Structures are given as C-alpha cells and as structure tokens.
Amino acid sequence: MSLLLVKLVVVATFVTCAAACDTRQARCPKTPTPSPKVVHCLPPRQRAIDLTHLMQEGMPVGPGGVPFKMTRLVDYDQGYRMHKLEVGASTGTHVDAPAHFVEGKRTIDQIPVDELVVPAVMIDVRDKVKANPDYLLSANDIVDWEAVHGPVPVGGLVIANTGWHRRFVDPEKYVNQDAKGVMHFPGVAPDAAQLLVERDVMGIGIDTLSLDAGAAQELVTHRIMLAANKMQIENLANLDSLPEVGATVIIGVLPLANGTQAQARIIALVPEVEEGEEQAGQ
Ligand SMILES: [Zn+2]
Helix, strand or coil, X not given: CCHHHHHHHHHHHHHHHHXXXXXXXXXXXXXXXXXXXXXXXXXXXXXEEECCCCCCCCCCCCCCCCXXXXXXXXXXXXXXXXXXXXXXXXXXXXXXXXXXXXXXXXXXXXXXXXXXXEEEEEXXXXXXXXXXXXXXXXXXXXXXXXXXXXXXCCCCEEEEECCHHHHCCCHHHHHCECCCCCECCCEECHHHHHHHHXXXXXXXXXXXXXXXXXXXXXXXXXXXXHHCCCEEEECCCCXXXXXXXXXEEEEEECCCCCCCEEEEEEEEEXXXXXXXXXXXXX
C-alpha cells in the first residue's frame, strides 16, 4: 500500500467517524457492528455514585459491634503523617460472605472479582418504612417491582432502599433502640430472601445495620442468603441517587484472607441520559 493510499484511508476513516458522530466526543454505538466504522469512540457516558458511608469515629454500630477508631502514630514533624485503624469487620458499609454464618462456605477472599462488578436494581420501600420502622421488604414487594420492571437480574445485586441511610449521621436514630433495648429498623423478610435465592441473584444490599430487621429475634434472612452462598451488603449509603434499573455496581471489598465480613467501597455506575433519550426504567 502506497503512502498516499494509507493517508487516504486514514482521512476516509476520520470523515466516516466525524460524519457518524458529529461531536468531538463521539460515543460508541450501543450495538457494536462487526466492522465498526467509528474507530475512536468513547464508551457510553456514565456517572459514578458513591454508596459508601464515610468512615469516621462516632459512626453507628449495633450492640456488640466494634466502633471505628483512628489513632495517629506519626505526624508531619517526624516527616509524614500515618494512622492506625481499629474497626469491627461489620462496622460501616461492609460485605457479609457466606462463611459469616455457615462454616465451610465462601470467605470474603473466595468471592471472585467477576461477582464484584454486577448489575444492580433498587426496590424502593421508603414510604412503607415511614409508616412502620420495623417494615420488612417482602416477596410481594419484589413481585410487584418485577411487574413494572421485569425480572430481577440473575447474578445481580438487589438493593432495598428503606430510606434509613439518611439516619446514619445520627447513630442514636440509626440504631433506634427502645426503652427495653430492642432495636427498630427495617429489614428484608425471609420470604423475600427465599424468592431472591430462587431468582439466583448474587446478593442483597440494604441501607440498615442488618438485612434482618432490628427487632428480629432470629437472623433467618441471613441464614437463608448465606446458606445459599449469596452475599449481603449492609449500611449502604446514598440510595436515593440510585435508579431502579440500569446501574452497575462495583463492590470494592477488602481482600481479607479467611474473612467472613469486610468493609467495602461501593460505587454504582449509572448511565447518563443523553438528550432525547428516556431514562432507563421509565
Ligand atoms: Zn450481616
């Protein structure tokens, strides 16, 4: 191929791309063609949403939980600043691995990374929780949600937005113990967990201290999920920014050898709505 011909091909390719995209930041086509004409396009634009609570002293823990503590070991007058962290494995936004409840099941480090980047859906039960702080997201809530949005994704994360995450800044209101010491916060009902196991989801996330509600006598929902080798994420933040469908969630859990629970930075990637497009799920 002569140099001139190469130049012509390059120019032709550029013109094709420019014509197909007509912006400087051309987006890749949603359905890739076998021989794409747009050669230097960008992936679809996505917004990152942080679903993680800030880690700081004073953050809420349930009875028996280990509070977060950060101690300064070295300071700038010695050349640099460094801290020691002390924290219970279930303090703050964290993942429960199946081995948390069931000996021999997967530990935190045995969860493969391709199960840590998953499609996520959000089920909104905020109104029901407003009327009843002990509300349990039920199998019926999931069936009603599916009637509108279609089935929850196999291998995906189902997130219950109870609205409770907004109380995290106020530990007393978040843990919400009554005069007898019984906690009152919402959770996920055993029948919902059973249905989600049947749907073969990767796990459930919630914006409270526990998937089992504060007043639960037995941790039945934990047992159903973890015995089925599923994962749980607790103390999620910022769920009001999450769409009901269309997000991809990155579960940046600490790779804790033989761990049964560990802190995680949870980031949701949400497609940005381009002009003229309808929002996913609407
Ligand atoms: Zn848990």
